[in-house]
Amino acid sequence: MSTTTPSFPVQGFYTQQGTISDAAQALKAAMKAAGLSEQIDTLLVLGSGVEPYRVDPDPHVTVHYETLPHFGPLSVAGHQGRFLIHQRQGNKESEPTTVALMQGRYHYYEGHPLDRVTFPIRVAAACGARRLVVTNAAG
Structure with missing residues (x-):
C-alpha cells in the first residue's frame, strides 16, 4: 500500500498573496460595515456538530463564504x-476582543489541495488573527 505525502511548503492558487488579500479585504469590509474592528484576534474553527450558539448565541455579523472572493461551496453536510464574528469587551481598561468562528471548512480527504484547505485560516491571519483554536468531532 502506498501513501501520498503532501509536499511542503503548501503553494498554489490559494496561497498567492493577491488571492488572500482579496478575501481578507472583503471580510474586513463586512466587519467594518457592522461597526466592528477590522482585526480578528482569535479564529475558532468549529468541528462537525459543534453549534455556534453554544459558544456565543449572538454574532455581531455573519459573513457567508460565497460573499468572499475565492471561497467556494462546501460539500460536508x-x-x-x-x-460568525463576535466582539467582546474585557475589563474596563482592555480593548475589545474580536473572535471569528469558522463554521465549515474544506477537507484534504475530499480532494481539496492543501492550499485550499488552509485558505480560510490564511485569510483570518491576514485580518490579524494570531490565535487559532480548532475543534473536531471524534469518537
Whole structure:
C-alpha cells in the first residue's frame, strides 16, 4: 500500500498573496460595515456538530463564504460555510476582543489541495488573527 505525502511548503492558487488579500479585504469590509474592528484576534474553527450558539448565541455579523472572493461551496453536510464574528469587551481598561468562528471548512480527504484547505485560516491571519483554536468531532 502506498501513501501520498503532501509536499511542503503548501503553494498554489490559494496561497498567492493577491488571492488572500482579496478575501481578507472583503471580510474586513463586512466587519467594518457592522461597526466592528477590522482585526480578528482569535479564529475558532468549529468541528462537525459543534453549534455556534453554544459558544456565543449572538454574532455581531455573519459573513457567508460565497460573499468572499475565492471561497467556494462546501460539500460536508452540516458545514454552513460562514464566519460568525463576535466582539467582546474585557475589563474596563482592555480593548475589545474580536473572535471569528469558522463554521465549515474544506477537507484534504475530499480532494481539496492543501492550499485550499488552509485558505480560510490564511485569510483570518491576514485580518490579524494570531490565535487559532480548532475543534473536531471524534469518537
